[in-house]
Amino acid sequence: MQKLIQKAEKNHILNQEEIKSLLENSSIDDELFNAADRVREKYVGNEVHLRALIEFSNTCKQHCKYCGLRLENKKLDRYNIDEEIIFKFVEKAVSYGYKTVVLQSGESNSYSTEQIINIIRKIKSLNISITLSIGEKTFKEYEEYKKAGADRYLLRIETTDKDLYKKMHPEMDFENRLNCLYNLKKLNYEVGTGCLVGLPNQSLESLSNDILFFKELDADMIGIGPFIPNPNTPLKNETGGSFNLALKVMAVTRLLLPDINIPATTAMETLNSNGRIIALKSGANVVMPNATEGIYRKKYEIYPGKICVNDTPEKCSICINSKIIQIGRTISQSHGISNHFINRIK
Ligand code: SAM
Ligand code: SF4
Ligand code: FES
Numbered sequence: 337m338q339k340l341i342q343k344a345e346k347n348h349i350l351n352q353e354e355i356k357s358l359l360e361n362s363s364i365d366d367e368l369f370n371a372a373d374r375v376r377e378k379y380v381g382n383e384v385h386l387r388a389l390i391e392f393s394n395t396c397k398q399h400c401k402y403c404g405l406r407l408e409n410k411k412l413d414r415y416n417i418d419e420e421i422i423f424k425f426v427e428k429a430v431s432y433g434y435k436t437v438v439l440q441s442g443e444s445n446s447y448s449t450e451q452i453i454n455i456i457r458k459i460k461s462l463n464i465s466i467t468l469s470i471g472e473k474t475f476k477e478y479e480e481y482k483k484a485g486a487d488r489y490l491l492r493i494e495t496t497d498k499d500l501y502k503k504m505h506p507e508m509d510f511e512n513r514l515n516c517l518y519n520l521k522k523l524n525y526e527v528g529t530g531c532l533v534g535l536p537n538q539s540l541e542s543l544s545n546d547i548l549f550f551k552e553l554d555a556d557m558i559g560i561g562p563f564i565p566n567p568n569t570p571l572k573n574e575t576g577g578s579f580n581l582a583l584k585v586m587a588v589t590r591l592l593l594p595d596i597n598i599p600a601t602t603a604m605e606t607l608n609s610n611g612r613i614i615a616l617k618s619g620a621n622v623v624m625p626n627a628t629e630g631i632y633r634k635k636y637e638i639y640p641g642k643i644c645v646n647d648t649p650e651k652c653s654i655c656i657n658s659k660i661i662q663i664g665r666t667i668s669q670s671h672g673i674s675n676h677f678i679n680r681i682k
Contacts, residue, residue, distance in 0.1 A: 337364040344591040345371045355544035355592075359584055372587035372619030379594040380621045384660050385672030387436045387467060387599075388429035388627035388649070391636035392417045396442025398471070400494075401504050402532065404566040404637045405442040411568045413635050416446045419455050425649075426459050429627040432653040435671045436465040438490065438624055443471025452477075453484040460485035465671040467528070472512060475519045482523045487671075489520045490528040492559060495535060496549045497542035504535060517553060526677045528557030528597075533585050534577020535563050543581075547589050556596055556674040557622070560586045561603030564639035579607040583618055590619030595675040597622045605643050613659055622672070623660070625652040 340358060344350050350358070358368060393416040396405040404412060417425070426437050437459065441447075447455075452470070459466055467488035468481060478489070493513060495501050501510045520527045531546040532538075550558050562577030582604055590598055599622040600615030608614065612623055626633060627649040634645045644652050657667055 337361055338367060341367050341371045341591070344588070345375055348592050348594050350588070350592060352541065352544045352548060355547055355588055356540045358588055359540045359543060359581070362580075365580070365584065368584060368587050368591075369618035372590040373617055375590050375594045376598075376619050376621055380597070380675055382665050383621070383668035383670075383672075384616060384665050385436070385597065385622045385668045385670075386434055386656065387438045387622065387624040387672070388426075388432070388434035389438045389440060389624045390422065390425050390429070391440050391626070391628045391632060392422050392425075393441035393444065393446055394632075394636050395444040395446045397445065398443045399505070399507050401570050402535065402563055402566065404568055404639060406569060409568045412637060415632055415635055417632065419451060419458075422455055423458050425627060425629050426462065426464075428629065428649060430462050430464060432627075432650060433667075434464070434627065434653075435669070436467060437627070438467040438469055440469040440490075441471075449477050449480055453480055456481060456484040456486050465673075467526075472508075472516050475523075478516075478519055478523055478525070482525060486525070488526040488528060488557070490530075490557070490559065491516055491520065492530040492532070493517065493546070493549065494532050495538060495542060496531070496546050497538065500535060500538055500542060503537075521553070524681065526556040526674055527553070528559060529553060529555050530559035530561070531585070532561060532563040532577065533582040534575070536571065536574050543585055547585065547592060550589060551592050554676075554680065555593070556677040556680070557598070558586075558589050558593065558596055559599050559601055560589065561601040562607055564603055564606060564641070566637070566639045579604060579611060582607075583615060586615060587619045593676070595679060597672065597674040597676075599624055602626070602643060603639070606639070606641050612656075613663055616660070616665065617663065623656055625649075625656045627652070
């Protein structure tokens with residue numbers, strides 16, 4: 337096992353069997369996390385990039401079985417924040433020092449392409465980077481957003497196990513999701529994807545394949561989070577993912593994709609009150625603090641127990657900055673372009 341970790345730390349290559357054996361063997365967890373931490377330091381340094389997350393709408397036309405924003409959830413009070421208010425939230429985020437915003441929402445037609453373009457253009461006047469996370473769109477739409485100034489896009493593949501994908505998303509098409517990711521690459525976005533850990537009947541083989549897929553796609557960012565059952569979804573009685581396994585998937589991802597950006601995810605902190613800091617010490621180099629203002633945070637209820645729902649963007653900014661400094665890391669003052677992306681487009 338130690339040999340496998342050494343090999344991955346040196347060559348950044350493992351096959352499916354090898355990844356699986358690292359994921360199933362709990363005796364080597366600390367060595368794995370320490371190796372991922374060393375690779376992180378060597379390839380992306382000690383800076384932590386902060387991205388202000390703005391959850392601008394919780395309306396969604398999709399039916400993902402695990403997600404509280406799914407169309408069938410009638411218990412959720414839906415909102416679409418107006419363009420001017422989104423811009424105000426972004427301005428506030430910039431005033432707290434953020435250099436990147438992530439605009440995230442359900443997948444919906446609540447905003448026209450023109451409206452999204454207008455929001456992007458307006459935000460770009462503030463000289464910050466924009467990440468979009470608004471689901472599957474056409475090539476043309478992705479192209480228009482890019483032209484308007486969007487820099488990055490987050491679209492998790494969720495799982496590469498096609499049968500499991502179909503069970504989790506009966507109305508969606510795995511091939512289309514893949515296509516979206518390749519379209520985003522073609523359009524020169526910094527491309528982020530990732531997976532859920534602990535979906536019902538998800539095997540360690542399939543998680544190993546997810547990691548191999550991240551490498552094959554040549555992604556610039558990977559977000560990994562444990563699945564947390566939501567009582568208002570069909571998966572309400574499932575067990576959910578574990579913090580430790582999600583952390584291991586993340587650490588192996590760092591070993592195999594050494595120069596990408598990896599966030600310490602909110603879902604990890606939801607399962608472990610020190611989860612993001614542990615993740616930052618196990619391979620992660622990005623945090624996405626919530627910068628959604630007011631009543632909306634509570635209503636963006638993907639899963640229960642989400643952290644910071646009663647806090648303000650200002651509080652989250654101060655909180656996360658001090659936690660990061662306390663572990664001896666620095667807060668990046670740049671836009672935090674992924675080193676992998678820089679190397680990829682050279
Ligand atoms: N609608 C866009 C999409 O699906 O790409 C972006 C928003 S969606 C809420 C962001 C991510 O939330 C998804 O990619 C999914 O992995 C995650 N998510 C949804 N339900 C979850 C749950 N119950 N537990 C953990 N993560 C969840
Ligand atoms: Fe909608 Fe995204 Fe949730 Fe799926 S994961 S239901 S697309 S918000
Ligand atoms: Fe929100 Fe700590 S990050 S209160």
